[in-house]
């Protein structure tokens with residue numbers, strides 16, 4: 001809800017649990033009064049504001065009518081530079097006479113239904129009614145307007161912000177910095193958490209205490225990047241998953257961006273987000289507008305998990321396409337890690353047949369099916385089948401795959417071109433590079449210039465032809481390099497600073513066209529794994545390939561970090577081979593499943609080499625996943641133990657009514673003679689009785705080696721053929737857990753699994769996890785009175 005005190009020009013934006021209050025200051029600038037836990041609308045807000053009542057030394061007084069007011073100490077909603085605020089401005093404009101002094105003051109306001117701008121990804125009301133407050137500020141001298149948009153998402157406890165700059169003067173101006181929002185809050189000793197990384201180690205959690213000075217977290221790569229996800233969390237010391245104060249801010253954008261955090265000597269914390277101002281300049285001609293991407297903000301007093309749930313709810317209900325909101329995603333097989341570029345139709349069909357036997361539903365043909373693509377030096381751009389590998393073409397291949405009983409999906413990388421391709425040979429001017437400078441390559445490829453209409457049209461046509469040519473149910477849209485050699489032959493010298501953003505707008509246009517035209521197709525976004533994992537991409541494609549790293553342990557860290565902003569229903573998660581191709585680490589196949597099951601499950605390994613043991617295990621896994629798919633993909637997500645800080649990770653999902661829950665526990669390294677474990681289950685319902693069982697899992701006898709005599713009543717030579725053959729066939733089942741436990745015990749005391757292995761022997765009462773081991777438990781509220789415990 002948005003409440004307005006028209007007399008005081010005070011605006012109160014209320015979600016179910018939070019309040020965001022702004023007002024027009026006496027100077028007519030727009031200021032923040034409060035952001036935090038919900039306040040009564042009838043409150044007298046005056047005591048919330050801080051302001052000196054006497055002139056502050058060595059400051060620039062904004063107006064000598066009021067010596068107590070200076071912009072440098074104000075809590076501002078849209079600061080600029082030039083009138084005494086020495087902190088980072090949100091907007092910096094070069095005016096026609098070369099000056100950069102702007103001063104925006106309140107002009108008017110209105111409440112509207114959330115508008116749709118179409119040219120960029122954004123939150124949408126979809127089925128709900130979402131109010132937007134638009135406050136217009138004006139620079140009187142230069143005739144520039146800025147509309148500040150505030151949209152309120154009550155159920156998600158989120159608000160969104162963006163700025164729209166309008167040049168109503170008769171002269172061109174140049175935007176040198178045009179961020180989406182500014183937030184000035186009391187410093188309150190905040191910690192900053194960012195989600196940083198690189199290829200195959202995306203979104204690792206990094207926290208540090210904020211000190212005075214400016215911190216810039218950004219991407220200059222032309223993609224939101226795996227270096228730093230466009231999302232941050234501010235939290236108080238000792239805030240944890242369950243308790244404490246925190247604020248999250250995320251940008252709905254996929255290109256170069258910046259987040260600025262400035263702690264001033266007066267203990268005001270300034271936070272800004274938007275398009276990266278580095279190397280950006282945008283000429284805004286008379287009558288032109290500039291729309292900034294949207295930022296979403298959420299506040300929680302109930303800890304980090306609650307903050308994540310707010311964002312999960314926002315992404316599910318207001319960002320991804322509603323058709324995919326609760327649409328169960330198929331268990332897929334992807335041939336990349338199985339074959340890389342080296343496949344034939346025969347090999348693919350062989351893989352597909354086994355995949356079908358295992359329970360898989362969708363077959364995805366990855367890179368290498370087109371042009372002369374036998375390795376990554378050629379073919380990108382030529383989206384026509386490679387007849388040497390697939391003589392019957394895509395249509396026939398898809399038919400054959402369908403006949404086996406699987407849906408068919410395909411990989412494309414439409415934004416790229418190899419120099420060794422027919423596309424490049426016919427249109428060398430279609431890519432981003434300077435005519436006089438030899439371009440630099442990334443993965444042997446150049447980037448097509450999506451700021452050009454001809455390029456966009458070509459891509460839309462060629463992909464439409466591909467999609468129309470066969471029964472395609474899924475598309476993996478990849479993007480495997482960062483930007484360099486920034487120059488577009490279509491732009492003049494005044495426009496080159498626009499290129500990265502124009503590229504982004506062009507890409508969004510192509511994605512909008514294709515994903516609307518083929519709205520039944522499931523699109524998955526990918527950029528060398530998670531190099532462009534952001535809400536912008538999610539707006540068009542409802543899921544993302546989380547990381548090229550499928551190692552059972554690193555995946556835990558990656559998915560844990562990713563879950564701070566993104567729900568599990570958008571994270572592609574595959575079981576691949578062990579040792580993993582990325583870190584050469586062996587993790588148990590059950591662990592690889594248990595982590596992938598907290599995402600959108602797929603298998604990406606050469607299934608023609610599977611042992612009988614592995615086949616049986618995978619069949620069981622897929623059966624379990626399908627049985628609980630709705631809960632696993634769309635349940636409420638809980639982080640219960642942090643693998644960055646401890647030797648364990650606990651994750652859980654619950655149904656909305658709390659009648660069902662799946663819990664997974666993961667161990668990194670086995671600890672000798674370890675103590676007891678109690679797993680927090682605060683999210684369950686105290687009033688229910690829960691029937692708890694563990695998922696049937698199997699251990700490979702090889703894990704025991706010569707110790708196998710302690711596990712089985714037979715003696716083997718651990719290096720012999722017999723043992724080798726037995727371990728590939730024998731299904732050694734883990735301990736069984738089954739109990740009825742009352743909700744109040746679980747909520748108050750936690751869940752106590754069977755005791756861990758302590759080196760003294762193994763029997764049905766002992767839980768031998770081992771290094772990288774894991775377990776999965778299913779909790780179901782007992783409906784039948786007779787089943788209840790006392």
Ligand code: GLA
Nearest residue numbers: 336366367526527528529548
């Ligand atoms: C990227 C993707 C992988 C795979 C390869 C194919 O690295 O992240 O999943 O599709 O490209 O070249």
